[in-house]
Amino acid sequence: MALDQQHIDALAAITGPKGVIEDNDRAPYLTEWRGRWTGTAPIILAPASVEEVSKIAAYCHEHGVGITPQGGNTGLVGGQVPDGQVLITMKRLRGVRDVSPENNTMTVEAGLTLAEAQQEAEKADRLFPLSIGSEGTCQIGGILSTNAGGVNVIRYGNMRDLVLGIEAVLPDGTVWNGLNRLRKNNTGYDLKHLFIGGEGTLGLVTAAVLKLYPRPAQSVTVFTALPSARAAVDLLSLMQGETGGMAASFELLSASTLDLTLKQFPDLQRPVETEAPFYTLMEFTTGSGTDLGEKIEAALAKAMEKDLVLDGTIAQNETQAAELWQIRHNVSEAMKKDPAYCVKCDISVPVQDIPAFLEETGKAVEKAAPGARVIAFGHMGDGNIHYDILGSEDGERDAFKARSNEMERMVHDVAVAHHGSISAEHGIGILKRDELAERKDPAEIQMMRAIKQALDPKNIMNPGKLL
Amino acid sequence: MKVLVPVKRVIDYNVKVRVKPDQSDVDLANVKMSMNPFDEIAVEEAVRLKEAGTAEEVIAVTIGPEKAQDQLRQALAMGADRAILIETTETVEPLSVAKLLAKVCEEESPQLVVMGKQAIDDDCNQTGQMLAALMGWPQGTFASAVTKEGDKLHVTREIDGGLQTVALNLPAVVTTDLRLNEPRYASLPNIMKAKKKPLDKKSPSDYGVEITARLKTLKVTEPPKREAGIKVGSVADLVEKLKNEAGVL
Numbered sequence: 256m257a258l259d260q261q262h263i264d265a266l267a268a269i270t271g272p273k274g275v276i277e278d279n280d281r282a283p284y285l286t287e288w289r290g291r292w293t294g295t296a297p298i299i300l301a302p303a304s305v306e307e308v309s310k311i312a313a314y315c316h317e318h319g320v321g322i323t324p325q326g327g328n329t330g331l332v333g334g335q336v337p338d339g340q341v342l343i344t345m346k347r348l349r350g351v352r353d354v355s356p357e358n359n360t361m362t363v364e365a366g367l368t369l370a371e372a373q374q375e376a377e378k379a380d381r382l383f384p385l386s387i388g389s390e391g392t393c394q395i396g397g398i399l400s401t402n403a404g405g406v407n408v409i410r411y412g413n414m415r416d417l418v419l420g421i422e423a424v425l426p427d428g429t430v431w432n433g434l435n436r437l438r439k440n441n442t443g444y445d446l447k448h449l450f451i452g453g454e455g456t457l458g459l460v461t462a463a464v465l466k467l468y469p470r471p472a473q474s475v476t477v478f479t480a481l482p483s484a485r486a487a488v489d490l491l492s493l494m495q496g497e498t499g500g501m502a503a504s505f506e507l508l509s510a511s512t513l514d515l516t517l518k519q520f521p522d523l524q525r526p527v528e529t530e531a532p533f534y535t536l537m538e539f540t541t542g543s544g545t546d547l548g549e550k551i552e553a554a555l556a557k558a559m560e561k562d563l564v565l566d567g568t569i570a571q572n573e574t575q576a577a578e579l580w581q582i583r584h585n586v587s588e589a590m591k592k593d594p595a596y597c598v599k600c601d602i603s604v605p606v607q608d609i610p611a612f613l614e615e616t617g618k619a620v621e622k623a624a625p626g627a628r629v630i631a632f633g634h635m636g637d638g639n640i641h642y643d644i645l646g647s648e649d650g651e652r653d654a655f656k657a658r659s660n661e662m663e664r665m666v667h668d669v670a671v672a673h674h675g676s677i678s679a680e681h682g683i684g685i686l687k688r689d690e691l692a693e694r695k696d697p698a699e700i701q702m703m704r705a706i707k708q709a710l711d712p713k714n715i716m717n718p719g720k721l722l
Numbered sequence: 723m724k725v726l727v728p729v730k731r732v733i734d735y736n737v738k739v740r741v742k743p744d745q746s747d748v749d750l751a752n753v754k755m756s757m758n759p760f761d762e763i764a765v766e767e768a769v770r771l772k773e774a775g776t777a778e779e780v781i782a783v784t785i786g787p788e789k790a791q792d793q794l795r796q797a798l799a800m801g802a803d804r805a806i807l808i809e810t811t812e813t814v815e816p817l818s819v820a821k822l823l824a825k826v827c828e829e830e831s832p833q834l835v836v837m838g839k840q841a842i843d844d845d846c847n848q849t850g851q852m853l854a855a856l857m858g859w860p861q862g863t864f865a866s867a868v869t870k871e872g873d874k875l876h877v878t879r880e881i882d883g884g885l886q887t888v889a890l891n892l893p894a895v896v897t898t899d900l901r902l903n904e905p906r907y908a909s910l911p912n913i914m915k916a917k918k919k920p921l922d923k924k925s926p927s928d929y930g931v932e933i934t935a936r937l938k939t940l941k942v943t944e945p946p947k948r949e950a951g952i953k954v955g956s957v958a959d960l961v962e963k964l965k966n967e968a969g970v971l
Contacts, residue, residue, distance in 0.1 A: 472752040479910070526907050543752045548792070556914055568907035571796045572756035573736035575907060 258297035258341070262320060266298055266341060269310045274301045274347070284325060284342055289591075292333045292685065296323070296342035303347045305422065305430060305461045312459060313428025315341060321718050322426075324455040326397020327368060329389035331599065332684030334401065334454045334720050345396045348461055354379045359467040360419060360436050365396025365460050372465065381467035384411035384503075388584055396460045402452035404680030406583075409636030410503040410540075411468065413680065414451060420464040421447045426457070426711040436464050449706060454682055455717040457710045471540035473547040474503070476576035477555065479567035480531035484610035486563040487533055487635055491606065493563065494537065497554035501547070504538040505636030506583055507609075512632040515645075516582055519589035523582055529566035535635070536583050538576075586632055595646035596656040597630075600666040603639040604675035612640070616669045620644055623665060624658070639679040642666050664690070683721045691721070723777045723870075723892070725768040726832035728823055729761040729797055731790040732843040745941050748843075757793040760838025762800075763898040766905040767868060768836050769801035776870045777834070779803050783826055785819055787811050791921065798916035799908035805921045810933060818926075818933040820852035825929035827857055832893060834875065839864050839897040850897035860890040864899040 267275045276284065276299040285294040302308045315322050321340035328335050345366035352362040356379045363372055369390040376383035387393065387405035397403075399421065404413040411417065420435030433447055450460055481487050484507070491505050508516075510532050517523055527534070541547050551569065558564040570576035590597045604612045613631060620629055626647030633641040644662055646655035667677040671694060683691050692700055700722075707714075707722055733739060734754040742749045757765075771777040782797035783806040784790045794805035808822055827835065840847035854861035862868075862877030866885065869876045874889045880899045890896075908916075926933045954960045965971045 473754075478907075524904060524907065527909065552913065552917075555910060559910065559914070564910065567910040569910065569913055571762075571799075571908055572759075573734045573754060574756075574759070577736065 258320065258339075262314075262318060263298050265314060266300060266311060269314065270300050270302050270307050274303055274307065275299070276301055276344070284328060284344060285337070287333060287336050288329060289331070292336040294323075294336040294342070295339050296337040297339065299342045299344065301344045301347045305348070305424065308343070308348070308424045308459055308461055309428045309430050311341070311343065312424050312426060315715050316427045316713060319713055319715065321715050322459070323717050324396070324400070324459045326365070326394035326400070327389065327392040329393045330397065330401060330684060331601070331681045332678070332686040334682055334684030334717070335397065336685065338719055340718065343459065345394060345459075345461070348396075351375050352462065354381075355436075356381050356467070358436060360464050361467060362434055362436070362462060362464045363395055364462045365394060365399075367395050369393050369395065369398060376467050377470070379467070380470060382470045383417070383465055384468055385414060385417055388587060395463055395465075399451055399460050399463055400453055400455050401682040402680070404634065404637065404639065406504045406506060406634060408634060408639075408680075409505055410500075415448065417466045418447060418451055418463050419466060421450055421460055422462040423450055423457075424459040424461055426713065426716050430461075431458070434462060434464050449710075452682070454684065454721045456707060456721050457716060459716075469542065471503075472543040474538060474540040474576070475547050475551045476570040476579055477535075477537045477539070477551060477567060478526040478570075478579050479535050479537070479555075479558075480527045480529045480565045481533045481535060482531060482562065482565055484533055484613050487535055488607055488609060489561070490535065490558055490563045491636055493558055493561070494539070494551075494554055497557065498539055498550055501539040501541050501550075502537060502636060503540045504536070505634070506536040507632060507635035507640070508534045508536065508583070508586070509613075509629065509631040510534070511628055512586055512630050513582070515593065515628075515630060516586050516589040519592045520582075520585050523585070524578065526568050526579055526582070527566045531565050536579055583632075586630070590630060590643060590645060593645055594652065595628075595648065595650060596652045596659070597646070598644040598655075598659045598662040600642040600644075600663055601639070601679050601681040602642055602666060602670035602675050602677060603637065603679035604670055604673040606635070606638045608673040608675070609635060609638060609640065612669055612673050612675065615672075616642060616666055619665050619669065620662070624655070624662065626650060627655070634680075637679070638675075667694070685720060688719075688721060723771070723833040724779045724781070724830065725771060725777045726823075726827065726830060726835045727761070727764050727768045727780060727782050727797065727802065728819075728835065728837045728849070729765065729782055729784050729793050730758040730838070730841045730843075731755050731784065731786045731793045732758045732841055735759055735842060741942050741944050745943060747939065747942055755789070755792070757796055758838050758841045758843075760840060760842070760898050760900070762796075762838075762905040763900070763902050764836040764838055765797045765800050765802060766903045767896075767898060768834075769906075770903065771834075771868075771870075772801065781806065781830060781832070783808070783823070785810060785814050785822055785926075794921055795913075795916050796908060798919045798921075799913040800906060801912070802919075804919055806924060807921060808924045808926060808929070810926055812933055813935055814926075814933050815935055815937060816846045816848040817852055817936075818931060819849050820856055821931045822926060822929055822933070823849070823853050824856040825931060827853070827893075834892060835859075835895045836868075837895070837897055839899055850895050854895040857893070857895070859893050859895055861895045861897070862888050862890050863897045865896050866899050866901045868896060868902070
C-alpha cells in the first residue's frame with residue numbers, strides 16, 4: 256500500500272527531520288537479521304518523546320494508516336518487519352526515569368537496550384536478570400512486546416515475570432500511564448499482560464517498570480557430559496533439590512550442537528574429554544555465606560554415583576566460566592556459518608517430556624529428511640528446546656529451505672502431542688500466525704480477536720502479525 | 723624430575739576491583755578469588771611435563787589464608803600430586819615469599835620451580851627472580867616455550883623485540899608468560915580425587931622466616947575517571963584545540 260505524500264509529510268512534521276530515517280540508513284530497519292524477510296515502509300520514524308509517539312498514533316488512527324513498532328530488530332519470527340506500514344523505531348526513547356534499590360524497581364524507556372538496562376541496575380548494586388543472546392542490541396520495548404525469555408528464566412522468570420507496570424500509547428494516541436511500581440496491587444484487570452507478548456498489536460509500549468534483584472555474591476558454572484536426555488531431567492531435579500533451587504541457568508546441548516560449535520569456533524577449548532549424547536551448562540548463584548562451590552561439588556558427586564553424570568568440569572575462575580558460556584552463546588552463530596539451510600523451532604514441553612520429545616522428533620526427522628542434522632539445545636530447565644534442523648552437508652540449500660514449513664510442523668506436532676507449545680519464547684509474528692489459529696483453542700482465539708477489536712478497531716497496530 | 727609450582731590466591735581477573743571507602747586497601751569482601759592466571763599456566767606446564775614423562779612429581783605450594791586451599795585443590799585437580807599450604811593472614815611481600823619458597827626448595831629439592839611471572843594483584847614480577855638469586859639457581863623468565871634437552875632445560879623467553887632461547891642447568895626457576903599454554907578445565911572426577919590428595923599445612927614460623935612487611939600502604943585510590951571526548955566541527959577547530967587547549971602543537 257503506497258502512502259499519500261501528504262501523510263508522509265504530516266508524519267515527518269511530527270518528529271522533525273531528526274526523527275526521520277532516510278536513504279541508506281533505512282536498510283537496517285527493513286532487513287530481518289537472518290535475511291528471511293525484507294520489509295517495506297513508506298516512512299521510518301524515530302520519535303524522541305512519548306508525546307511524539309502519541310501524535311503519530313493519533314494521526315495514523317485518524318487516517319487509517321498502519322504502524323509497525325520496532326525495537327532492536329532482533330526478533331526471529333518477523334513481528335518487527337513492516338509490510339507497507341509506518342515503521343516506528345523506539346531507539347531515541349532511551350531514558351532511565353527512576354532506579355530504586357529500596358523498592359527493587361527501575362523505570363526505563365522502551366528504546367534502552369537490555370545490556371544498558373542491566374548496567375543501570377548494576378550501578379545501583381542490583382541485578383536485572385533477563386539475559387539473552389541479543390542483549391547488546393535488543394530493546395526493552397521489544398523484549399517486553401515479545402515476552403522474551405533467555406538463560407535465567409528458571410530462576411527469575413521471563414519478561415512477563417519481570418515487569419510491574421508499563422506506559423503505552425494506545426492505537427488512538429491515548430497515553431496510558433500504567434507505570435505501577437507495586438508488587439501488590441489487586442485492582443482489576445491487569446492490562447499490562449495484554450501488551451507483554453502482544454507483539455505490538457495493541458499499542459506502542461514506551462516505558463516499563465522492571466523488577467530488580469540482589470546481585471548474587473557467588474556463582475558456580477558447571478559443564479557436564481550426560482549419558483542421556485533422561486539423565487538431564489533427573490540431574491535438574493537432583494541439583495535443585497541439593498542446592499535448594501539455586502540454579503540460575505540449566506542449558507542442554509546435544510552432542511551435535513557441541514561438535515558443530517567447536518568445529519566452527521576452533522579457538523574454543525572442548526570442556527570435557529568424554530564423548531556423550533548430551534551436555535549441560537549449569538550456573539548456580541547465591542549470596543555470601545556458605546560455600547556454594549562445596550555444595551555443588553557434593554551434589555555433583557551424588558549425581559556421578561547415580562550415573563547421571565559421566566564427566567564434567569567446574570569453572571575454576573570467571574575466565575573459564577565465560578569460556579563455557581561462550582560455547583553456548585556461539586551455537587546460533589555456528590549454525591549460521593554452516594552452508595546448509597537451518598530450520599529453527601522454538602518449542603517447549605513439560606520438562607519430564609523432553610526425552611520423549613527428542614527421541615520422537617529425532618526419528619521423524621531422520622525419516623523425513625535423511626542426513627539432516629538435528630541441533631537441539633536450549634533452556635532445559637524451562638522445558639524450552641531450540642530444536643533446529645540443519646540440512647545435510649551435501650544437500651541442496653534451497654531444496655531444504657523449501658521444506659521448512661513441513662519440517663516445522665513435524666516438530667510442532669510432536670511438541671503439541673506432549674502438551675507443548677509451538678513458540679516457547681520467540682513469539683508468533685508472521686512465521687507462526689496461521690499455525691497459531693489452527694492450534695489454539697478456538698475460544699482463546701475468539702477472546703484474542705475480541706480484545707484486538709476493542710483496543711484497535713481500525714486494525715492499524717502491527718497488522719498481519721500474531722492474529 | 724620433581725617440579726615445585728608456587729601459586730597465589732588473587733582477586734579474579736574478571737572482577738571489577740573496588741577500593742574500600744576508607745581508602746586503606748582494595749575491597750575483598752564478597753569478591754571472587756581465583757588462582758593467579760600466570761600460576762595456572764605454570765601448573766598446566768608442570769602437569770604437561772609430568773604427562774610427557776619428563777617430571778615424576780608435581781608439588782603445588784601457596785602462602786596465604788586458609789581459603790587459599792581452594793587454589794591448591796585446583797592445582798591438584800589439574801594434576802599436581804600434593805600440596806603445601808603455608809598459612810598466614812598477613813600480606814606477604816615478594817622477598818618474604820621468595821625466602822619461604824627457598825626453604826621449601828631446600829626441604830623438597832625440586833629440579834625445577836615453575837611459577838607465574840607476576841601476580842595480577844600487585845603485579846610485582848619479582849618473586850621468581852628473587853628465589854633464583856637466593857638459591858643460586860639459573861632462571862628463565864617470561865617463558866613461552868619450555869623443553870627438556872638432555873640435562874638442560876631450553877626456555878624460550880618473550881623479550882622486547884622478539885624471542886630468546888636460553889639453556890638452563892638444573893635445578894632452575896622458570897616464570898611463565900601468557901602464551902606458554904592454555905590451562906585445561908579440571909575434570910569432575912579429578913576435582914573429586916583432588917579432595918583426597920595430601921595437603922600439608924605449615925606456618926611461616928615452621929620455616930623460621932620472618933614475614934613482617936617492610937612497606938606500608940598509605941592510601942589506595944581508584945584511577946582517575948576518563949572524561950568524555952568531544953566532537954570537533956572542523957580540522958581548523960581541531961588544530962586550534964591541539965594548540966591552545968592540549969598544548970601539544
